[in-house]
Amino acid sequence: MSEPLPALKVTEPAMMPASGLRLRADVVIIGSGASGAVTAYELSRSGAKVVVLEAGPYVRSTEFQEHAPTALETLYEDHGNQVNTTGDLAILQGKCVGGSTVVNAAVCFRAPNQVLESWITEHGLENLSPEALEPYFERVERNLSIRQNAPHEVNYNGQLLIEGAKKLGIAAEPTTRNVKNCALSGHCISGCRTDRKQSMLVTYLPWASELGATILSGTQAETFEVRDRRITAVNATAVTANGAKKPVRVEAGLVVVAAGAVQTPLLFQRNKLGNSSGQVGLNFACHPSLAVFGEHEQNIYAWAGATITAHAGDIENPLHGGYLLEAGMVGPVVTSTWVDGGLGSDFLEFMQSSKKFQAAVTLIHDHNVGRVYLDGGRKRIEYDIDDQDFEALREALRGTARIYFAAGAKRVYLPTTRRTTIESASEIDSVIDGLRNGRHLYRLTSYHPQGTMRMGADPSRSVVGPDGRCHDLDNVYVPDASLFPSSLLVNPQLTVYGIASYVADRMLARG
Numbered sequence: 256m257s258e259p260l261p262a263l264k265v266t267e268p269a270m271m272p273a274s275g276l277r278l279r280a281d282v283v284i285i286g287s288g289a290s291g292a293v294t295a296y297e298l299s300r301s302g303a304k305v306v307v308l309e310a311g312p313y314v315r316s317t318e319f320q321e322h323a324p325t326a327l328e329t330l331y332e333d334h335g336n337q338v339n340t341t342g343d344l345a346i347l348q349g350k351c352v353g354g355s356t357v358v359n360a361a362v363c364f365r366a367p368n369q370v371l372e373s374w375i376t377e378h379g380l381e382n383l384s385p386e387a388l389e390p391y392f393e394r395v396e397r398n399l400s401i402r403q404n405a406p407h408e409v410n411y412n413g414q415l416l417i418e419g420a421k422k423l424g425i426a427a428e429p430t431t432r433n434v435k436n437c438a439l440s441g442h443c444i445s446g447c448r449t450d451r452k453q454s455m456l457v458t459y460l461p462w463a464s465e466l467g468a469t470i471l472s473g474t475q476a477e478t479f480e481v482r483d484r485r486i487t488a489v490n491a492t493a494v495t496a497n498g499a500k501k502p503v504r505v506e507a508g509l510v511v512v513a514a515g516a517v518q519t520p521l522l523f524q525r526n527k528l529g530n531s532s533g534q535v536g537l538n539f540a541c542h543p544s545l546a547v548f549g550e551h552e553q554n555i556y557a558w559a560g561a562t563i564t565a566h567a568g569d570i571e572n573p574l575h576g577g578y579l580l581e582a583g584m585v586g587p588v589v590t591s592t593w594v595d596g597g598l599g600s601d602f603l604e605f606m607q608s609s610k611k612f613q614a615a616v617t618l619i620h621d622h623n624v625g626r627v628y629l630d631g632g633r634k635r636i637e638y639d640i641d642d643q644d645f646e647a648l649r650e651a652l653r654g655t656a657r658i659y660f661a662a663g664a665k666r667v668y669l670p671t672t673r674r675t676t677i678e679s680a681s682e683i684d685s686v687i688d689g690l691r692n693g694r695h696l697y698r699l700t701s702y703h704p705q706g707t708m709r710m711g712a713d714p715s716r717s718v719v720g721p722d723g724r725c726h727d728l729d730n731v732y733v734p735d736a737s738l739f740p741s742s743l744l745v746n747p748q749l750t751v752y753g754i755a756s757y758v759a760d761r762m763l764a765r766g
């Protein structure tokens with residue numbers, strides 16, 4: 256029997272009076288995802304009166320459908336349709352109570368030491384050294400039951416990745432996740448119906464709620480009231496399911512903007528705030544990711560079991576071309592959008608073969624070449640793959656193909672918009688060398704937007720200081736993925752939780 260979950264109390268828009276709400280708090284937090292939830296709990300623990308504003312709906316886990324299209328529609332930003340301005344990169348983010356943690360794949364890595372060390376040399380962040388962050392990572396790992404997949408959690412697809420990688424001398428092992436007694440349903444990205452994934456919906460948010468934090472769902476923060484160098488109040492709009500709008504105003508001594516790497520800079524831009532460095536919205540990176548399939552003679556059913564089971568690659572070396580491959584597949588329907596499955600009978604044959612596919616997604620340490628900005632009030636995310644990042648992508652594809660053939664694949668499908676296959680190991684180099692960087696050539700997805708509110712010691716080159724406080728404002732903190740000065744290579748949630756815990760301690764230290 257699992258322990259009963261602590262109660263999560265959420266005030267939904269329909270529960271608010273028609274005139275809206277006017278609240279006073281010690282701290283108002285915008286966003287209830289990885290960073291917002293951790294901040295809410297850590298500050299509530301110290302006795303602070305906390306109000307959390309969450310733009311997305313409160314969807315109870317019993318309402319999750321284990322159906323990706325429904326989840327995209329109900330739990331994701333822009334109903335799953337957030338894309339770059341070019342239109343060839345899907346940028347996925349959760350928009351619901353618990354944010355992206357509700358829909359993420361539960362993979363947990365600490366930020367690679369090489370990345371943290373580059374933050375020291377290039378951005379003056381001695382305070383975020385691997386040693387300084389160690390106790391914060393340990394705290395979160397304990398709180399979220401983070402541990403390596405047991406043998407029964409590594410499905411055949413994961414075993415094949417490890418087997419192929421080991422034959423080539425490439426590091427590979429079962430992945431570490433924040434899941435308790437995983438039901439192995441493979442539906443992480445549609446929300447965990449059984450509450451086993453230790454997302455913010457079942458951990459930090461209920462813990463904060465038990466300590467008295469007020470959590471408002473369907474309530475989008477819009478404008479700030481500013482006096483001197485302080486935000487004195489946040490104005491938001493709560494919208495009910497039938498479209499009725501209710502104004503919400505929260506006055507608070509401290510303001511925490513934890514709306515994620517796309518929305519946080521947009522809020523600052525909308526309010527023309529915090530941008531003396533000119534860096535708000537710049538430096539967007541996102542780990543552009545590609546899925547690769549390897550067809551085998553035997554059935555694999557790569558989608559059966561945990562969402563991500565094992566990984567391979569050189570994750571200690573992100574700054575020098577290291578890449579990461581994660582074994583996972585989200586079911587045959589989603590599969591058909593990740594590579595070119597053809598048309599008509601060709602497509603039917605491809606789908607019939609999908610049970611024989613080995614599957615993994617690639618991750619690279621991309622450079623901060625993008626930007627997020629408002630164009631006549633509309634959100635824009637400008638990002639195209641940089642040429643040097645394309646080389647890293649190419650190496651990730653080469654590595655994946657080599658591993659698949661070493662594991663016994665007879666054909667590899669590449670994630671190009673028009674079908675590209677590799678028919679034997681001897682063809683790998685000629686096919687991969689023939690790939691070119693360009694728009695609309697690859698089926699790219701980002702699960703990890705980062706970098707648009709850069710943290711650094713130098714106020715002329717960064718938006719947020721080493722303690723998470725905005726350089727330009729005395730009472731405003733940003734603890735979310737937007738403060739990463741460079742991308743991580745590895746999945747970011749553990750680093751977001753760790754840094755948010757660190758920033759919460761800095762706020763408490765200031766009293």
Ligand SMILES: Cc1cc2nc3c(=O)[nH]c(=O)nc-3n(C[C@H](O)[C@H](O)[C@H](O)COP(=O)(O)OP(=O)(O)OC[C@H]3O[C@@H](n4cnc5c(N)ncnc54)[C@H](O)[C@@H]3O)c2cc1C
Nearest residue numbers: 286288289290310354355359360361362476735736746748
């Ligand atoms: C499909 C998917 C799979 C992923 N898989 C993994 C994985 O396996 N491992 C991993 O480490 N990471 C994974 N991630 C990424 C990880 O979840 C994020 O990096 C992390 O949650 C980012 O935390 P955050 O606090 O910056 O933002 P989020 O967790 O995205 O939270 C931001 C919240 O702010 C809310 N918000 C935005 N604007 C406003 C506003 N104006 N007013 C009020 N609220 C607002 C949003 O609705 C959202 O709930 C995945 C992400 C996705 C989408």
